[in-house]
Amino acid sequence: MTGYRHPFPLRWNDNDQYGHMNNTVYYEAMDTAVNTxxxxxxxxEVSGPVIGVARASSCEFLAxxxxxxxxxxxxxxxxxxxxSITWDLAILRRGAPDRSGALARGTFTHVFVGREDRRPVPVPEPIRSAVTER
Structure with a gap:
């Protein structure tokens, strides 16, 4: 997987009382980007037999x-x-040429499970193929 950037326009209610993006919104941005x-x-398939559930996440706030x-x-x-897949994520200002000016760096681990029994299953082949595409 190479070069996917997901736009994330901030909303008025994303600001906290200090006038900047609330820390929970960084997680929302990362989760939305990965799932999109x-x-x-x-x-x-969001209504399919296999779903990805969050096992772990982290975020380092830089700016x-x-x-x-x-x-x-x-x-x-x-x-x-x-x-499972552990995602490597960077939140950037629109148009940033690379990750060096990241506002935040994070990880998000999805474990794939059966929708009904919530037991781990292999990463679905279409997802595995898309991730390993070069």
Whole structure:
């Protein structure tokens, strides 16, 4: 998987009382970017028999942003396992040439499970193929 950036326009209510993007919104941006990519580019069926559930997430806050900025989430894969994917994420100002000026760096681990029994299953083949495409 290479070069996916997801736009994330900030909303008025994304600002906290200090006038900058609230820390929870960084997680929302990362989660939205990853899931949008899986649905649009890797064939994830949100009502299908296999779903991705969050196992872990982290975020290192490096700089602030505020409404009305439009940000981008740069999505890459840190680790592809048998039943999970750990995403490597960077939140950037729109048009940033690379990750060096990231506002935040984060990770998000999805474990794929059966919708009904919530037991781990292999990463679905369409997602695995899309992740490993060069």
């Amino acid at each position: 990519w899986m649905i649009r580019h890797a064939g994830l 602030s942003a505020s409404f009305p900025e439009v940000l981008e989430v740069d999505v890459a894969v840190a680790r592809l396992g048998g039943t």
